[in-house]
Amino acid sequence: MIIRFLYILLVILSVSCAPTRLLNLDIMNPAEFSFPDSGKIAILNTSYRPMAMHRKDNLMSKLNPEKHLIFDSLITKNLFDGLFSVLNISPVTNLMNAEYYEIRASDTINFFNRLSKKSVKDLCEIYNVGYIIALEYYSFNFRKFAPLDDPFSKPDFSFASNQLVWRIYNKEGNILKQFTKFDNSYWDNYYYPDLLPDALCEIFYKSGEKFGMSISPYWSTTSRLYYLISEKGEDISFERDKLIQLKSSDKKILAFKACYNLAVLSESEDNLAEAYQWLEEAIIVRQSETVEIYKKTLENRMKSREKLNFQVSFK
Numbered sequence: 001m002i003i004r005f006l007y008i009l010l011v012i013l014s015v016s017c018a019p020t021r022l023l024n025l026d027i028m029n030p031a032e033f034s035f036p037d038s039g040k041i042a043i044l045n046t047s048y049r050p051m052a053m054h055r056k057d058n059l060m061s062k063l064n065p066e067k068h069l070i071f072d073s074l075i076t077k078n079l080f081d082g083l084f085s086v087l088n089i090s091p092v093t094n095l096m097n098a099e100y101y102e103i104r105a106s107d108t109i110n111f112f113n114r115l116s117k118k119s120v121k122d123l124c125e126i127y128n129v130g131y132i133i134a135l136e137y138y139s140f141n142f143r144k145f146a147p148l149d150d151p152f153s154k155p156d157f158s159f160a161s162n163q164l165v166w167r168i169y170n171k172e173g174n175i176l177k178q179f180t181k182f183d184n185s186y187w188d189n190y191y192y193p194d195l196l197p198d199a200l201c202e203i204f205y206k207s208g209e210k211f212g213m214s215i216s217p218y219w220s221t222t223s224r225l226y227y228l229i230s231e232k233g234e235d236i237s238f239e240r241d242k243l244i245q246l247k248s249s250d251k252k253i254l255a256f257k258a259c260y261n262l263a264v265l266s267e268s269e270d271n272l273a274e275a276y277q278w279l280e281e282a283i284i285v286r287q288s289e290t291v292e293i294y295k296k297t298l299e300n301r302m303k304s305r306e307k308l309n310f311q312v313s314f315k
Helices: 002-016 065-087 117-127 196-215 240-246 252-268 272-285 289-312
Strands: 020-029 041-045 099-102 131-145 157-170 175-188 218-227
Touching: 020 252, 020 289, 041 065, 041 117, 065 131, 065 196, 117 131, 131 196, 157 196, 175 196, 218 252, 240 252, 252 272, 252 289, 272 289
Parallel strands: 041 099, 041 131
Antiparallel strands: 020 218, 131 157, 157 175
16 A cells, blocks of 8 residues: 555656646637627727816816826827727727727716717717727826835825726617726835826726727737657657657656647647647546646636637628
8 A cells, every 4th residue: 555655656746847848829818898790990089178077086186287188198198009009909800990089078077977879879970880989987096105014104105096987889879888997006106206197107008908808809828838758859749740659658657748738739729629638638647637727728718719709700
């Protein structure tokens, strides 16, 4: 019994200590929101004109009038630059070709009220589009605070935050989706005493990027672990024919590594079903928590594939 236990421990250690590497994969992710069809899209900035802001929880209302234009320009430029950094490389043609228009509101008394159905219908007709994506409100705030261990000391840190309200309409004037987004940034006042404009530029740019990823499929880079396999000094970690030969090896550890690497190779070729099958073969050779985690990752990708295929079908 002791000998068997030591043998199993030796096998586990030999696999866990096997040389491994990471392979970077570019993966397309589905957007949170799916447009029902391939209608053309307009991006509208219908947020308030800065001088009309009256809400006390929005720092814009506390700025001097001469700063309104400066901060509004910084905020809206970076916000829409971030958004279009995603849309300009979108696999959905109508998102990639979406055009930007400004129709600023003159007050913020009822900023949460949606655009009227008539105005949306009229705008869709004017711009010849089937959908409107509208920024209808933005806010930002700022405060300084002292360390928690000495609340009476000079404020050492600053905090800036924002809130955005986006709505998506169809040409009938109906709201298809509303997004309320929040982001924030912290910094050390000692090193960056006057960072507020830069911080606002950064958080609004990132907010634009994040919203872009909510409405458009987007690329991201992830890593997959694989086993380093060599033959006579030659790296054959991703030599498919040789790996297929090794998967039948009477050396179980080598067969396991071959099956696992075949799964990574198949995923890198975007063949998720085949990758999953190779993991099933690997788990037959030996049980592995690494394989179980990888299987769940592939299952999640396969579940989202149908949604992604629908979104990118609109060329």
